[in-house]
Amino acid sequence: MEAVHPFYLNLMAPGVLSGFQQRGIAVRAWTVNDPAVWRQLFAAQVDVIITDDPARALAERAGQLHGGGS
16 A cells, blocks of 8 residues: 655645555655644544554544534
């Protein structure tokens, strides 16, 4: 599987993330430590988020999937 590993801010430009997704290229964003950005990227269905706080990011994702979140 093809994949890209962009700095997360580069995904905020219009069309960048959707362009990768439309081509079936996995997107693995790094290094995201802001819960607000995690929520944005989870909603955008990024494949992987690289973070310094994986336990907190997973808890945030679980909360979002179950209708909660911070």
